[in-house]
Amino acid sequence: MRTERELIDKLRDTRALTREEWVQVIEGRDEDAARYLFETARAIRHAVYGRDVYIRGLIEISNYCKNDCYYCGIRRSNRLADRYRLTAEEILACADTGYALGFRTFVLQGGEDAYYTDALLGELLREIKRRYPDCAITLSLGERGEESFRCLFEAGADRYLLRHETASPVHYASLHPPELRLDNRKECLYALKRIGYQVGSGFMVGSPGQTAENLAEDMLFLKELSPQMVGIGPFIPHHDTPFAHCPAGTVELTLFLLGLLRLMLPHALLPATTALGTLSPQGRELGILAGANVVMPNLSPAASRKKYMLYDNKLCTGDEAAESLNSLKKRMKSIGYNVVVDRGDYKI
Numbered sequence: 339m340r341t342e343r344e345l346i347d348k349l350r351d352t353r354a355l356t357r358e359e360w361v362q363v364i365e366g367r368d369e370d371a372a373r374y375l376f377e378t379a380r381a382i383r384h385a386v387y388g389r390d391v392y393i394r395g396l397i398e399i400s401n402y403c404k405n406d407c408y409y410c411g412i413r414r415s416n417r418l419a420d421r422y423r424l425t426a427e428e429i430l431a432c433a434d435t436g437y438a439l440g441f442r443t444f445v446l447q448g449g450e451d452a453y454y455t456d457a458l459l460g461e462l463l464r465e466i467k468r469r470y471p472d473c474a475i476t477l478s479l480g481e482r483g484e485e486s487f488r489c490l491f492e493a494g495a496d497r498y499l500l501r502h503e504t505a506s507p508v509h510y511a512s513l514h515p516p517e518l519r520l521d522n523r524k525e526c527l528y529a530l531k532r533i534g535y536q537v538g539s540g541f542m543v544g545s546p547g548q549t550a551e552n553l554a555e556d557m558l559f560l561k562e563l564s565p566q567m568v569g570i571g572p573f574i575p576h577h578d579t580p581f582a583h584c585p586a587g588t589v590e591l592t593l594f595l596l597g598l599l600r601l602m603l604p605h606a607l608l609p610a611t612t613a614l615g616t617l618s619p620q621g622r623e624l625g626i627l628a629g630a631n632v633v634m635p636n637l638s639p640a641a642s643r644k645k646y647m648l649y650d651n652k653l654c655t656g657d658e659a660a661e662s663l664n665s666l667k668k669r670m671k672s673i674g675y676n677v678v679v680d681r682g683d684y685k686i
């Protein structure tokens with residue numbers, strides 16, 4: 339059997355482990371392995387992206403959602419969620435603010451809300467691109483049909499984030515109601531790639547029932563999909579969901595998986611996520627030091643931020659807020675990294 343260090347080296351050379359090796363590297367991890375992994379991950383990240391940190395202005399456009407995912411605070415069954423949706427004008431105002439602050443990517447994220455038709459979004463995308471032709475637009479609006487994805491791409495969307503959540507069908511079925519299917523989710527991801535989007539996928543770390551075998555499956559699926567972006571963050575319970583009493587995932591395992599992702603997909607855009615920052619005050623910095631190269635501050639209007647509560651205590655102020663960009667810049671500088679004014683595209 340290979341040692342932990344040999345497995346990390348194997349990943350560096352061939353970037354492919356077998357299912358059994360993934361389980362071993364995940365289960366066998368310790369502080370020593372993590373130190374070695376993060377050093378290697380940083381070296382790879384520096385070779386591809388230098389010490390630049392890309393920023394994305396996150397605009398949470400709606401917390402209406404037709405889905406009922408058991409983990410999510412804005413699931414349709416949560417009658418206590420205070421629902422809102424932003425108008426095109428409000429979204430454009432966020433983009434104006436963001437552009438002035440130095441953002442060159444806007445991420446429009448929301449629940450699956452039928453209010454946002456292809457026509458409405460198409461018009462909005464065209465207007466953002468008219469005002470800011472030097473910016474990239476990322477959508478994160480859940481599952482839609484291939485024709486819709488195509489229409490939005492033609493209107494100016496450059497990237498699409500759609501986490502697969504877990505690549506194990508049985509685990510997927512334990513996190514979602516029966517009408518949501520892993521096959522569908524994967525089909526959406528392949529459609530997005532075919533159309534020409536830069537695609538992001540990802541999963542929650544420590545979601546209820548997750549095993550090392552499930553995580554091995556996630557790594558194998560991501561290797562096959564080879565997305566340009568991978569978002570992972572710890573699962574954090576929300577008090578008004580069926581998983582209210584489940585334990586949160588850990589910062590430690592999230593960081594270790596970030597390091598492994600950097601080795602497996604050297605060119606990937608990997609965010610140090612809000613969930614990581616929510617669980618630990620140093621979460622963002624630790625994420626960057628484990629191999630991440632993106633942060634996504636919140637550009638949503640102040641009044642709606644508290645309503646986009648996917649999980650308890652989700653950060654939306656302080657250094658999580660786009661207005662605090664200077665403080666974020668300082669924090670990144672203090673660990674040797676530079677926040678840049680750049681679209682931050684995937685480097686081939």
Ligand code: 5AD
Pocket residue numbers: 409410411501503541542571572573574575576613648649
């Ligand atoms: N904890 C952590 N992440 C969550 N998400 C949804 N609910 C939670 C939660 N309770 C993540 C999902 C989704 C993304 C937008 O937020 O992975 O894809």
